[in-house]
Amino acid sequence: MGLTPDAMLRKLQDHLRDYLSLPVRITGNMPVPERSFERSRNQYNSTRILREILRETPADAIKIVGIIDKDLCIPILTFVFGEAQLGGMASIVSIARLRQEFHGLSPDDGILFERLCKEALHELGHNFGLIHCHDRECVMYLSNTVMDVDRKLSIYCESCDAALYGKTEPWRM
Amino acid sequence: MEPKVNILIVDDEEIVRESLANWLEEDGYEVEAVENGARALERLPAKDWNLAMIDLKMPGMDGIQLMDEIRKVRPDTIVIIMTAYATVDTAVQAMKKGAYDYIVKPFNPEDLSITIRKIIEHQKLVKENIYLRKELKKQYRLHDMVSKNHKMIEIFELIKTVAKSSSTVLVQGESGTGKELLSRAIHMESPRRNAPFVTVSCAALTESLLESELFGHEKGAFTGADQARSGKIELAKDGTLFLDEIGDISLKLQMDLLRVLEEKEFRRVGGTQLISVNSRIIAATNRELTKAIEEEKFREDLYYRLNVISVTLPPLRERKEDVPLLVEHFLERFNIEMGKNVEGIAESAMRLLLDYGWPGNARELRNVIERAMVVTKGKMILEADLSLPQAPGVSVSDGRGKSLSEMEKEHIRRILKENRWNIIRSAQVLGIDRVTLYNKIRKYELKKETVLNM
Ligand SMILES: Nc1ncnc2c1ncn2[C@@H]1O[C@H](COP(=O)(O)OP(=O)(O)O)[C@@H](O)[C@H]1O
Ligand SMILES: [Mg+2]
Ligand SMILES: [Zn+2]
Numbered sequence: 001m002g003l004t005p006d007a008m009l010r011k012l013q014d015h016l017r018d019y020l021s022l023p024v025r026i027t028g029n030m031p032v033p034e035r036s037f038e039r040s041r042n043q044y045n046s047t048r049i050l051r052e053i054l055r056e057t058p059a060d061a062i063k064i065v066g067i068i069d070k071d072l073c074i075p076i077l078t079f080v081f082g083e084a085q086l087g088g089m090a091s092i093v094s095i096a097r098l099r100q101e102f103h104g105l106s107p108d109d110g111i112l113f114e115r116l117c118k119e120a121l122h123e124l125g126h127n128f129g130l131i132h133c134h135d136r137e138c139v140m141y142l143s144n145t146v147m148d149v150d151r152k153l154s155i156y157c158e159s160c161d162a163a164l165y166g167k168t169e170p171w172r173m
Numbered sequence: 174m175e176p177k178v179n180i181l182i183v184d185d186e187e188i189v190r191e192s193l194a195n196w197l198e199e200d201g202y203e204v205e206a207v208e209n210g211a212r213a214l215e216r217l218p219a220k221d222w223n224l225a226m227i228d229l230k231m232p233g234m235d236g237i238q239l240m241d242e243i244r245k246v247r248p249d250t251i252v253i254i255m256t257a258y259a260t261v262d263t264a265v266q267a268m269k270k271g272a273y274d275y276i277v278k279p280f281n282p283e284d285l286s287i288t289i290r291k292i293i294e295h296q297k298l299v300k301e302n303i304y305l306r307k308e309l310k311k312q313y314r315l316h317d318m319v320s321k322n323h324k325m326i327e328i329f330e331l332i333k334t335v336a337k338s339s340s341t342v343l344v345q346g347e348s349g350t351g352k353e354l355l356s357r358a359i360h361m362e363s364p365r366r367n368a369p370f371v372t373v374s375c376a377a378l379t380e381s382l383l384e385s386e387l388f389g390h391e392k393g394a395f396t397g398a399d400q401a402r403s404g405k406i407e408l409a410k411d412g413t414l415f416l417d418e419i420g421d422i423s424l425k426l427q428m429d430l431l432r433v434l435e436e437k438e439f440r441r442v443g444g445t446q447l448i449s450v451n452s453r454i455i456a457a458t459n460r461e462l463t464k465a466i467e468e469e470k471f472r473e474d475l476y477y478r479l480n481v482i483s484v485t486l487p488p489l490r491e492r493k494e495d496v497p498l499l500v501e502h503f504l505e506r507f508n509i510e511m512g513k514n515v516e517g518i519a520e521s522a523m524r525l526l527l528d529y530g531w532p533g534n535a536r537e538l539r540n541v542i543e544r545a546m547v548v549t550k551g552k553m554i555l556e557a558d559l560s561l562p563q564a565p566g567v568s569v570s571d572g573r574g575k576s577l578s579e580m581e582k583e584h585i586r587r588i589l590k591e592n593r594w595n596i597i598r599s600a601q602v603l604g605i606d607r608v609t610l611y612n613k614i615r616k617y618e619l620k621k622e623t624v625l626n627m
């Protein structure tokens with residue numbers, strides 16, 4: 001959604017496909033829904049975007065993850081990295097705060113990609129029914145800061161992996 | 174599995190409800206969201222709500238009014254008030270009325286995570302404490318005896334029933350396990366409680382002394398018997414005769430006793446008159462009578478006579494759960510006896526007591542506590558106040574336990590290192606499954622060291 005670089009998206013596609021053994025497809029670019037903009041906060045409401053994504057979801061989709069370059073929030077929180085429907089169809093990941101430049105550092109595509117992979121796997125995990133994990137290194141650990149994101153590995157821990165493996169069974173390649 | 178944590182969201186704005194519910198569900202909470210106070214009150218009885226997150230400004234009942242209602246019905250439910258408009262007044266009002274926290278939207282996600290986790294953690298502690306207190310109340314008491322061990326409680330139950338009859342009871346168990354105490358309890362639970370309870374320590378006396386102790390004697394029955402005397406059997410009358418350490422009596426006295434039990438009458442030493450026996454007999458021993466029978470040191474027929482109802486008290490080392498209970502029991506008792514005011518025992522001291530093997534059972538524990546209460550300077554019994562023998566047997570088995578897990582930790586660390594922390598391979602080498610290995614890594618807090626020279 002919006003301005004996400006194509007090369008990085010394709011890299012993410014490959015990574016998710018290889019890692020999850022699931023078919024992964026990039027849909028057409030979807031405009032950022034106007035009404036999700038929260039003027040007073042200069043942020044976008046992730047729950048509203050999620051609703052729009054659901055409306056645009058192809059009939060044959062297993063799950064759908066929106067990647068967006070806008071800063072997301074929900075009414076009661078100052079920001080969110082993403083949002084997912086637990087055990088549901090759709091999720092969204094924002095790369096705005098995953099960028100080094102958001103934190104006053106020079107841009108680094110490698111780091112950004114690494115973080116994007118983690119957050120995409122994280123939100124997809126939620127869509128497949130996984131909740132947050134207590135293992136700080138597990139990709140399902142709740143990250144509230146980029147430091148949290150960087151500390152986790154790009155993989156699920158043993159038990160999350162086992163749970164996910166069961167849930168993805170019907171579609172695995 | 175941890176029990177589910179239930180959170181109720183009350184907010185008139187749908188997008189707030191949906192987004193907050195999504196966010197909380199991702200964290201594993203069970204969430205329900207309703208749009209006003211009335212609906213919230215309807216949902217209250219449905220679940221054991223841990224937490225209610227309530228919007229301050231809603232049409233109809235406002236957040237504070239709803240909180241008041243919730244506190245009446247579910248005082249255990251913790252309330253967080255949410256609002257978009259921070260005014261000191263409402264915040265103070267909310268907190269005064271018992272809100273746990275007051276959140277001004279938007280809130281930092283990390284702070285909210287921590288706040289909620291703290292609430293849940295706190296609630297768990299409160300619940301465990303209540304549970305603990307309930308458990309303590311369930312502890313069992315039989316007169317002066319306390320225990321919460323299931324075998325002991327079964328014995329207490331049995332005793333309450335058999336006490337009503339006059340059947341002979343055989344109480345077995347190591348020294349200090351409470352055989353005499355239990356026998357007194359049988360007496361006190363029985364219709365004979367106002368009649369005497371008479372104890373004969375069979376181990377303490379020589380055969381002839383014991384004989385006269387039991388049966389009494391007539392004047393001139395033996396040299397020195399310058400007066401007639403009634404024996405303990407007579408003294409017990411309609412009460413209870415407690416034969417302690419019955420396993421220690423001679424074969425001749427076993428014969429005499431058997432006759433008394435069978436015929437319900439006896440003669441004093443040197444006497445001719447038959448005296449009838451009306452007392453109930455309880456016998457106790459720390460010996461294994463079946464073994465003594467094999468060794469022909471105890472008459473089998475007497476054993477069967479005594480063994481009408483048989484109770485075996487388990488040693489204290491097999492019911493360590495009773496140690497804290499007994500400590501509390503003795504503290505109370507000695508506080509009264511010594512006029513002291515010792516309030517408790519330090520955790521480290523309790524650990525020592527729990528680790529000890531108690532060869533002398535409850536009696537030894539009583540003595541240790543008694544001594545500790547004499548020497549202690551403060552309100553708490555400390556490690557230094559305890560004088561436990563450094564029994565080699567005990568400390569060896571203890572040390573072995575420690576070194577075993579120490580060895581396991583080292584072994585796992587080495588295998589992991591050898592396999593460069595490849596979990597699957599390491600688990601194979603160790604012969605355990607991956608989940609078990611993960612659990613052990615967590616248990617021993619093993620960490621992958623960053624190896625530079627690889
Ligand atoms: N279950 C118990 N509850 C409270 N005190 C106990 C208990 N068991 C033993 N004791 C204490 O231990 C002491 C020794 O018990 P006792 O009945 O004389 O043991 P035994 O006859 O088996 O050697 C008792 O005086 C009492 O203080
Ligand atoms: Mg005794
Ligand atoms: Zn998450």
Ligand SMILES: [Zn+2]
Binds near residue numbers: 134138140156158160
């Ligand atoms: Zn995990």
